[in-house]
Amino acid sequence: MAPRFVWNLAASIGFPLGGAAAAAALLSAVILPRIQLGDVERIRQLARHVTGEPLSGSTVIFLGNSITMEGLDTSQLGVGQPDWQAENYAITGCGLSEYRIILPKLLKRNPVCVVLAFDPMTLQGAADIPADKAFAYAMAGFVEDWPASWTADDFPGLDRATYDILRSNYMRQLLHFRTAPLIWINYRSRAAVRGDLRTDSSYEWRAPYTMLESVDQGRTQFQLRALAERYRQASPIPSAGGVDLLRRTCILVRDSGARLVFVMTPVHPDVRTVASPLLEGTRQTLREMSAEYGGVLLEADGVLESSEFADSVHPNEAGRRIYSELIGRQVFQTLESTLESPQSPAAVSR
Amino acid sequence: MLFQTPEFLVLFAVVALAIVFVKDLRWQHGVLLVASLIFYGWWDVRFLVLLIASTALDYIAARGVAGHAFSWRSHWNAALWLAVSGIVLMWPNWPLMQLQQQWDAWPQLLTSHWTGMHAAVVACLTGAIIWPLLARWFYTLSEVNRRRGFLIASMATNLGMLAFFKYYGFFVDNMRGIGTWLGYSWNPPLLNVALPVGISFYTFQTMSYTIDVYRGHEPAEKSLGRVALFVAYFPQLVAGPILRPGQFMPKLDQPWTLESGRYLSGFHLALVGLVKKVLIADSMARLVDILLGSPDGRPSLMIMLGALLFAVQIYCDFSGYTDIARGVSRILGVEIPLNFAHPYFSTSVVEFWRRWHISLSTWLRDYLYIPLGGNRGSTLRTYFNLMVTMVLGGLWHGAAWNFVIWGAYQGALLCANRLLREWIAPTSRLALLCEHPLGCLVRWSATLYLTLLGWLIFRVNSAENLWYAVKKFIVFDGRWELFGLGAGVGAPFTALLALLVFVVLHAYGHFFRRWPEQLDVLPRPLLFGLYALLGALLFYGWPTHQEPFIYFQF
Structure with a gap:
């Protein structure tokens, strides 16, 4: 194969994969810890709230x-x-x-x-x-x-796929919540359009x-x-x-x-x-x-x-x-x- | 196997490597054929039998049309293949296996009482016996009758298979309904036959091969493998574009190679297709399901929004698939013709059909409308031909009344368009007004409105809901409510954002340069940056629930 072809092939695979990897890192380190996602966020906050000292x-x-x-x-x-x-x-x-x-x-x-x-x-x-909630329970640590x-x-009564989600590892959870920015847009826009909601x-x-x-x-x-x-x-x-x-x-x-x-x-x-x-x-x-x-x-x-x-x-x-x-x-x-x-x-x- | 899955990437990598390292043309064809069969069989290996049977029949028919005599041995080999494939296809009680995910159903075979199975096996065995006998008989006829005989046998078999697998349930359902209405009780078995993926596409493709040989446009291929590769060529197998022999066969005489420039160009086409499918069409799927899946009780505004979103969804879904297919094929060195040319910028219904699913509309024109007489007869006959072509085109999409109504609606629009063109004299003031930019804008708006109404008919598949939705679409009820969008499900705002992005990019592509070509000429640093950006966007936008391509069901 000609070097030019190999270079084009590598660029067409490498750059999109690099972009996706950067997006995943950004999601894990910045986006997920900061943005609020309605029920998902509440589940996560509930886990944080109840973790710690027993109630006096x-x-x-x-x-x-x-x-x-x-x-x-x-x-x-x-x-x-x-x-x-x-x-x-x-x-x-x-x-x-x-x-x-x-x-x-x-x-x-x-x-x-x-x-x-x-x-x-x-x-x-x-x-x-x-699935969003099941992954949120898993990510929050309830399991x-x-x-x-x-x-x-x-x-x-709980289907096997949902149970598997509850038992999933962090990488699978992260991949599931890759759409978090889009969900965030949806929640924020919804709250902006509907005055009868607080989010x-x-x-x-x-x-x-x-x-x-x-x-x-x-x-x-x-x-x-x-x-x-x-x-x-x-x-x-x-x-x-x-x-x-x-x-x-x-x-x-x-x-x-x-x-x-x-x-x-x-x-x-x-x-x-x-x-x-x-x-x-x-x-x-x-x-x-x-x-x-x-x-x-x-x-x-x-x-x-x-x-x-x-x-x-x-x-x-x-x-x-x-x-x-x-x-x-x-x-x-x-x-x-x-x-x-x-x-x-x-x-x-x- | 879907294009956007890891399995496909592996398959494609193997094919690409084979093309690089295997230099012998026949071996290259062999690799491509095996890859195509794996690609198709990935859905359900039993579907392969139908694909191969269809290919073999048309190979024999075309050879028969061309006057090539087969030995008895060849006939009986073909017959044996048909019989074995029929038994393999039918004996495992297809519907039962389909419902129970294949192998679980095997133990029930012996106790099954599915009457249709016996009928189907008998049909296949009869076909296996009749075909060689028919072929022998055709050779005793005059040349004209022999050619005609093989053509009719091929058409009957292809259309028979299509009718059985696609329309049997629809036919029985309606027959039962008519029987009940007339006071008779008629209960033919409901077979729940599974629809083989892409059957409408490859049946039309094999038919075009035999018809083109019959018309003398193409020679009959000596090699069954070459015909099989034409039918099963994986980039376009399950959802088109429908290829003609003349567009593909010449490639089979040239060695397959991978070239740097062609690779990037094909990659850009596939990338644009992937963005259309994943970031636009799939972003709208859930909201469209909510709005048009159960439109009852929804205000006009939401029905209109649903129709608009579905129009974009089906375009991005189907043209996205086509772009990926064309891109993959371009990398391999086969140029598949354009299937969509910005159809939503059409200023008339006729123009829309020249821009939408071009391979199907030209197929219907060349193999149905023109043989029916086209516009060569009386005006009334032309309208009749148009209506028949469009109703059958509608029915091609699926076995349901809404597709028939959609086809009739499109036929009526084409007739009305023709009537208007005849009515308005080319030099009249009205004609000049129509050509004015403002007139074009009015014509574009009217065409878009009529197209959206058509998509509503296409998408809403229950009679009561369809009537309600059409009424609401045509007569605005004055309710400016969008409360269904605030329900939090269906991701309404990301769908609207995708709609906005689509409008901007689509308009840019139409008025300036098509996006894949735009990418071809971008400076490298910018291009690679864009790759990374699209990689990131595809990562964020890749839906958690993968939507199948809409046209796979056809």
């Missing part, structure tokens, strides 16, 4: 999805309870599988109570975890606190809500129709995989010595009827689990009016205040009262 006081931790994230302001929980503090670790889309991923690390902080939130769909099974004996079988709640463990305003009526109606359809198509009986996963989670919390509280999160009145079979299934299962594992069930699915929702599922500011006060009161009361009778479920009312 009596801390209650809340886990849930965006309903808990938007609807629970823990600064309003501990009114009149100076010895207690509460933190909201909810993450958008967080379900049973993610509870199980997160809990070993959280339980190392010795919380006195773990409150798990449930919406009508939570017990439908182990929802797929988006390092898992018991050594855990395998894919300890996550019933810097990743570090917030008391009031991590992001929605600043309610969305318009047309959009809410559109969402409600889609939600009703989703509820209609779902099976009213919780899936075996979901129940199995919940049982394992209950055992994990019980064995750590923390109190276990289940909360059925608020459901928009316009879809409550269509969701009622799902809610009944969830209620029944959670009651059984409460009885079996010494937990408490707080039924808050019917506590908010339409005007207290920011959209079809998330409470607005008024809803957040009401829901937080009710949950705070009930959690602290039931925590003390159920020391003698831990099985009693509590219907939350205003």
